[in-house]
Amino acid sequence: MQYLVKSVIKETDSAVTLVLDTIGAIIEYEAGQFITFIFSTRTGEEERRSYSISSIPDEPLSITVKRVPNGSYSRILVEKVKAGDILTGLIPAGFFTLPHTGRIISKKSFVFFAAGSGITPIYSQIKALLKNQMADRIVLVYSNQSKKDVIFYTDLMKLSSEYRSLFSVYFFFSDESDYRKARLSSSIVSEILTQEVGDNKMNTWLYLCGPFQYMLMVTMVARGMGFMNEQIKKEQFVIEYPSVRIVPPDVAAHTITLIENGKQVSWISKYPDTILQSAKRNGIQLPFSCEAGQCGTCSATCMKGKVWMYKNDVLMEDEMKNGRILTCTAYPIEGDIILNIRSVT
Numbered sequence: 075m076q077y078l079v080k081s082v083i084k085e086t087d088s089a090v091t092l093v094l095d096t097i098g099a100i101i102e103y104e105a106g107q108f109i110t111f112i113f114s115t116r117t118g119e120e121e122r123r124s125y126s127i128s129s130i131p132d133e134p135l136s137i138t139v140k141r142v143p144n145g146s147y148s149r150i151l152v153e154k155v156k157a158g159d160i161l162t163g164l165i166p167a168g169f170f171t172l173p174h175t176g177r178i179i180s181k182k183s184f185v186f187f188a189a190g191s192g193i194t195p196i197y198s199q200i201k202a203l204l205k206n207q208m209a210d211r212i213v214l215v216y217s218n219q220s221k222k223d224v225i226f227y228t229d230l231m232k233l234s235s236e237y238r239s240l241f242s243v244y245f246f247f248s249d250e251s252d253y254r255k256a257r258l259s260s261s262i263v264s265e266i267l268t269q270e271v272g273d274n275k276m277n278t279w280l281y282l283c284g285p286f287q288y289m290l291m292v293t294m295v296a297r298g299m300g301f302m303n304e305q306i307k308k309e310q311f312v313i314e315y316p317s318v319r320i321v322p323p324d325v326a327a328h329t330i331t332l333i334e335n336g337k338q339v340s341w342i343s344k345y346p347d348t349i350l351q352s353a354k355r356n357g358i359q360l361p362f363s364c365e366a367g368q369c370g371t372c373s374a375t376c377m378k379g380k381v382w383m384y385k386n387d388v389l390m391e392d393e394m395k396n397g398r399i400l401t402c403t404a405y406p407i408e409g410d411i412i413l414n415i416r417s418v419t
Contacts, residue, residue, distance in 0.1 A: 079159045089140040103166035105202035106195040110363040111163040123147045126194035140191035169370040169388045170309035183211040189284030217246040263295040283309040313364045320384045324407035331412045349401040367403035379411030
């Protein structure tokens, strides 16, 4: 799929928002999802990078990108891309989304923890919640190096003023002289959750997006306070590849049948190839990005048979019970399988 860059908006010295338009297609997405873009190297090889959507469906489609040290493609998007350029990518994907309306019995509270560019998907989610009146209370805890590094600062302040009784923001800046306003500690996380949630833990969702250690600290505090894993959703921008891959309980060859848009194709898959790797070897295109079980781009539904995954950082228990799998970390076991997947174009 091709995306036309309609305009470039400078957010900070190191971050821009790219306003996009799809060429020859209409896409659907949810707040919190991302788009995986495909780049070609000088040697003709393909590399993929994912960037979060910062808009909501009734706004012009936008992604927000922060330039990172040694980030070849983030540097290109921030410094060189201009209006009129065309980017190639997949349709929006990802499981870092708000609860679906059918799963919300009553309005709930949402507490968002973001660090740096981790605000991008969360900004979209906050706007969606406010627009659709889906929450009783929305709190954002947002950490940055300094005030000048805050992406969407003016927009967030405007929303907090407009929805004063509903939406609050806690800012933390590393260059602050007051340590309680500089870094988010476990004690401060506990204080904020106690103050903002109180006894309403069972009706509260926590959404985290930032460095691994940052999200681990918030998760440990929340779990210690009685929040369940199912109430805590995380989005990881830094991909961590396992140094040792666990061997599946079945390493025999099995047939995989893929159903996509009413068409089907079959091939043989055998360890050490994952489902995604075996598809590539057979010239079958499946959507993917991180190849580490952390983003969800490669998700599919197992309609028949059994699949084993060596890593999964995005699928919730109820999603896996309904057959959702990650092809990049999955192997067919105990027989042949049938998969269903949506179109990648």
